[in-house]
Amino acid sequence: xxxxxxxxxxxxxxxxxxxxxxxxxxxxxxxxxxxxxxxxxxxxxxxxxxxxxxxxxxxxxxxxxxxxxxxxxxxxxxxxxxxxxxxxxxxxxxxxxxxxxxxxxxxxxxxxxxxxxxxxxxxxxxxxxxxxxxxxxxxxxxxxxxxxxxxxxxxxxxxxx
Amino acid sequence: xxxxxxxxxxxxxxxxxxxxxxxxxxxxxxxxxxxxxxxxxxxxxxxxxxxxxxxxxxxxxxxxxxxxxxxxxxxxxxxxxxxxxxxxxxxxxxxxxxxxxxxxxxxxxxxxxxxxxxxxxxxxxxxxxxxxxxxxxxxxxxxxxxxxxxxxxxxxxxxxxxxxxxxxxxxxxxxxxxxxxxxxxxxxxxxxxxxxxxxxxxxxxxxxxxxxxxxxxxxxxxxxxxxxxxxxxxxxxxxxxxxxxxxxxxxxxxxxxxxxxxxxxxxxxxxxxxxxxxxxxxxxxxxxxxxxxxxxxxxxxxxxxxxxxxxxxxxxxxxxxxxxxxxxxxxxxxxxxxxxxxxxxxxxxxxxxxxxxxxxxxxxxxxxxxxxxxxxxxxxxxxxxxxxxxxxxxxxxxxxxxxxxxxxxxxxxxxxxxxxxxxxxxxxxxx
Numbered sequence: 001x002x003x004x005x006x007x008x009x010x011x012x013x014x015x016x017x018x019x020x021x022x023x024x025x026x027x028x029x030x031x032x033x034x035x036x037x038x039x040x041x042x043x044x045x046x047x048x049x050x051x052x053x054x055x056x057x058x059x060x061x062x063x064x065x066x067x068x069x070x071x072x073x074x075x076x077x078x079x080x081x082x083x084x085x086x087x088x089x090x091x092x093x094x095x096x097x098x099x100x101x102x103x104x105x106x107x108x109x110x111x112x113x114x115x116x117x118x119x120x121x122x123x124x125x126x127x128x129x130x131x132x133x134x135x136x137x138x139x140x141x142x143x144x145x146x147x148x149x150x151x152x153x154x155x156x157x158x159x160x161x
Numbered sequence: 162x163x164x165x166x167x168x169x170x171x172x173x174x175x176x177x178x179x180x181x182x183x184x185x186x187x188x189x190x191x192x193x194x195x196x197x198x199x200x201x202x203x204x205x206x207x208x209x210x211x212x213x214x215x216x217x218x219x220x221x222x223x224x225x226x227x228x229x230x231x232x233x234x235x236x237x238x239x240x241x242x243x244x245x246x247x248x249x250x251x252x253x254x255x256x257x258x259x260x261x262x263x264x265x266x267x268x269x270x271x272x273x274x275x276x277x278x279x280x281x282x283x284x285x286x287x288x289x290x291x292x293x294x295x296x297x298x299x300x301x302x303x304x305x306x307x308x309x310x311x312x313x314x315x316x317x318x319x320x321x322x323x324x325x326x327x328x329x330x331x332x333x334x335x336x337x338x339x340x341x342x343x344x345x346x347x348x349x350x351x352x353x354x355x356x357x358x359x360x361x362x363x364x365x366x367x368x369x370x371x372x373x374x375x376x377x378x379x380x381x382x383x384x385x386x387x388x389x390x391x392x393x394x395x396x397x398x399x400x401x402x403x404x405x406x407x408x409x410x411x412x413x414x415x416x417x418x419x420x421x422x423x424x425x426x427x428x429x430x431x432x433x434x435x436x437x438x439x440x441x442x443x444x445x446x447x448x449x450x451x452x453x454x455x456x457x458x459x460x461x462x463x464x465x466x467x468x469x470x471x472x473x474x475x476x477x478x479x480x481x482x483x484x485x486x487x488x489x490x491x492x493x494x495x496x497x498x499x500x501x502x503x504x505x506x507x508x509x510x511x512x513x514x515x516x517x518x519x520x521x522x523x524x525x526x527x528x529x530x531x532x533x534x535x536x537x538x539x540x541x542x543x544x545x546x547x548x549x550x551x552x553x554x555x556x557x558x559x560x561x562x563x564x565x566x567x568x569x570x571x572x573x574x575x576x577x578x579x580x581x582x583x584x585x586x587x588x589x590x591x592x
Contacts, residue, residue, distance in 0.1 A: 040522055042352035044258065051516075052509045055352030055497045058522035059512070067385050071524055076380040079527035116538075118359070150355025151521050152492060158527040 004132050009105050010093045012130070012137045017088035017109075020160055025069040028160070033131055033140040036062045040144045040157060047127075047145050057146075057157055068160070079158035084115035086159055096127075102140065103130050109144070113159055120154035122161055123147045171576045172548065178555040180569050184543035187361035187536075192579070193488040199578050200468050201226040202318045205328045207470040207482045208232055208242055210498070211312040212348035213259075218276055221259040225316060226484060230304060231255045231265070232314070235277040242307040242316050243278040248299055274301050311340045312347065313472075313480075331406030335414075335464045338457055339474045342423040343500035344448065347478070350512070354495040356521045360533035361540075362469065362485040365493065366571055368529050369471040369481070370463055372401065372413045372563035373553060378532055382518060382525045386418060389429050401562030403554070409467030409574025411567035417461050419476040419518075422511040423500065424458040430510060437506055465567065467574055477515035489537050495520060 019028040032038075040058040041049050051059030060068060071077045089110045097104040104127070111122040124147035131138045144161040151157065170192075172181040186192055206225050213221055214234040221232050222245055229245040231254065245253050247267040254267045254274060264281055266273045272283040278301035280294050293299055306317040308325035313336065315325050326333065340347060358365060368374070376383065401415025420427035424441040426434060445454035462474040471481040478498040483491050497515050499508055518525045539546075551572070554564020 042354055044355075045352050049351070051512060052505065053350070053512070055350050055354065055512060055520075056516060056522075057354060057520055059516055064517065067388065068524070071381045071385060074381050074384075076384070077528070078378065079531040116534075150353075152355065152357040153359070153490070155357040155359070155493075155521060156527040156530050157522040158531075 004095075004103055004137070006093060006095055008137070009095060009103065009130065010090075013090045013093060013105075013107055013128075016139075017090050021086050021088055023083050025072055025160070029066060029069045031139050032062060032065065032142075033138045034062055036065065036138075036140050036142070038065050038068075038142045038160075040146065040161060043146050043148065043150055047143075057151070072158075072160075077158075079156060080115075084113045084159060086114075087112045090126075101131060101133065103132060104128070105130055109161065111159070111161060113154070122154065122157070122159075124161075126161070170580060171572050173573075175555065178552050180552045180555060180565075180572075181548040181550055182572055184540045184547055184549060187363060188488055188540050188543055190488055193485060195579060196485065197226070200575065201484075203322065203578060204319075204468050205306075205308070205315040205317045205322065205325050205466075206468075207466070207480070208307075208314045208316045210347075210349045210480065210496070211240060211309060211314055212346070212501075214240065216261060218261045218263055219259075220255065220257075220262060220265075220276065222253075222255050222257065224484070226318065228304070228318070229253055230316065231278075231301070233276040233278075235275065236263075237277075239277070240307075240309065240314060241277055242304045242314070244302045244304060246301070247272055248280070248301060249283070254301060278303060311336055328408060329466065330408045330410060331404070332408075332410040332412070332464060332466050335406070335412050335462055336472070338462065339464070339472060339478065341449065341453075341457055342445075342474075342478075343502055345500055345502035347498045348501050349480070350497040350499050350508075352497070354520045355493070356495075357490065357492045358530045358533050359490055360530075360537040361488055362483055362491040363571075363575070364533040364536055365483050365491060366465065366469070367551075367568050368533060369473075370403070370411050370413055370465045370567035370571070371565075372403065372415065372463075372561070372567075373565065374529075374532065375563070378528050379525045381528070385517065385524055389427075403560050403562050403564055403566040405566055405570035409571050410465060411570040412462055412464045413562035413567060414460050414462050415562040416459060417475070420510070420514060421458065421461070421476060422503070422507045422514065433506070434510070437504060441507075465571065467571065473519075476518055477511050479515065479519060 038060045039051055041056045045054050072080055075081050090107050092108040094106050095103050096106050106125055106127050109126050113120050125145045127143045129141035131140045170183050170186050208225055209232050217234050217236050217238055219234050223230050223232055231243045231245040233241045235241055245255055247254050249272050252267050252269040254265045264273050264275055273281045275281055280299040304316040305320045308315055310325055403413045405411055424438045426438040442458055445457055464472045469483050473479040479495055480498055481495040483493040485491050499511055516523055520526050551565040551568045554560035554566055560566040
């Protein structure tokens with residue numbers, strides 16, 4: 001594995017946020033490995049809870065993540081039609097651990113979403129496992145830990161965090 | 162509430178198959194205020210499930226109809242629903258959301274209470290009258306009424322309300338069907354979905370028992386199902402019906418193409434899944450015979466218990482309750498239930514099923530929320546465009562699950578509680 005620095009990770013995460021803000025979801029999906037997971041646990045669970053025996057908000061394997069993207073690009077995904085406008089800030093990026101071909105990364109996110117005259121803020125910490133090879137970085141795990149108590153007042157995670 | 166005779170809250174004419182609901186019921190702050198007293202303070206309201214408190218000393222704190230409630234299992238194992246307020250000067254005694262405690266200390270002046278709400282000690286006891294601690298008024302107050310049915314725990318703020326089991330009326334049969342899925346009992350699975358919708362709470366009541374909206378509102382979910390099952394061979398809702406269960410409760414019961422962890426297999430679950438589902442099904446046949454086993458395992462139920470509890474026995478088992486915070490804003494809490502003897506395979510698929518449809522991150526619930534919020538926005542025109550129509554299926558002897566009988570059951574009860582008939586008409590009935 002090539003030596004990867006925090007600035008490489010930051011560039012990657014900023015790119016990810018930019019794709020999401022532009023609703024370029026199929027390109028965003030291509031950032032994930034074939035066995036990737038994307039998870040958002042409920043806020044009353046411990047950060048390392050398993051989706052196999054705890055209720056989450058989102059626990060996608062790569063297949064369902066692909067279906068999520070397909071859905072969100074349709075007019076019939078009513079909650080996101082027309083698409084909301086979003087603005088993401090990713091910060092406090094840290095490399096938490098290094099494996100043979102991966103790094104574990106944490107970052108704080110603040111995502112503003114505006115639709116129909118209402119703006120909501122989603123905030124929290126994302127924990128990533130990033131697979132790194134010579135040519136690129138890909139996401140094999142992304143877990144978003146919401147910072148608030150529950151999902152009020154926004155009430156839904158119809159966007160990708 | 163005072164009836165404004167020029168503006169009824171609902172308009173009903175069975176002969177002409179008319180059932181209309183005034184849109185101001187969703188927007189009027191006066192109605193919102195009156196509902197607190199006339200609906201929420203005169204109903205049984207879901208507090209929690211007994212499985213959330215398995216051991217003595219377990220507690221959760223919860224808000225029900227604006228009240229702060231401490232739900233505990235005391236040292237003798239008895240479930241208690243206490244008003245979470247110190248009898249001394251009113252502070253909330255418990256400020257944690259859940260846990261296990263031998264006692265609860267109010268941090269303001271240090272009074273200590275048992276999990277049964279009884280005052281154990283207070284600093285400076287010698288400055289109080291003799292026997293002060295033995296006065297009932299020195300204890301944390303219990304909610305006026307607390308009763309349970311098959312581990313579903315309810316409170317009421319109306320001392321004179323009928324017993325829970327009578328209140329449940331026809332809903333009891335459906336709770337039984339759900340609880341009979343297993344003889345090992347059901348438990349709430351860890352993880353609470355706590356969300357909100359910027360809409361009137363009654364819109365969620367309607368939506369929860371609305372079999373009519375699925376194919377359009379949830380078109381993208383059914384697209385997804387097409388990709389995961391072998392198409393919609395089972396059809397959406399074949400042979401389904403809606404039922405008025407009395408006291409404002411209602412249910413729709415129907416067949417559907419998705420997999421059910423107890424117990425309807427789909428190809429995506431593979432051969433090992435097939436074996437597990439057969440085992441669960443055979444067990445039900447053994448316990449109840451084929452007819453009831455088929456009903457328990459293959460039929461779906463969206464059960465509504467007036468005014469604000471939904472128990473969905475669909476691709477997963479869910480409990481959902483919601484409360485209005487304003488005429489146009491509600492908060493919702495939702496949980497997953499599962500059998501205590503469920504294998505880890507089935508538990509995983511249950512939760513997987515739950516998340517693909519349900520909840521704020523699912524493929525369906527966000528679109529429901531969007532629909533409800535856009536109804537609420539549409540109701541801004543209520544002064545001119547005054548009425549909702551829920552007459553679908555009125556002429557049928559047996560309305561289907563995608564008719565609107567369920568909603569009519571709700572609104573009839575709501576109207577009776579909000580606008581009780583004037584005395585004169587009761588006399589007429591008596592005469």
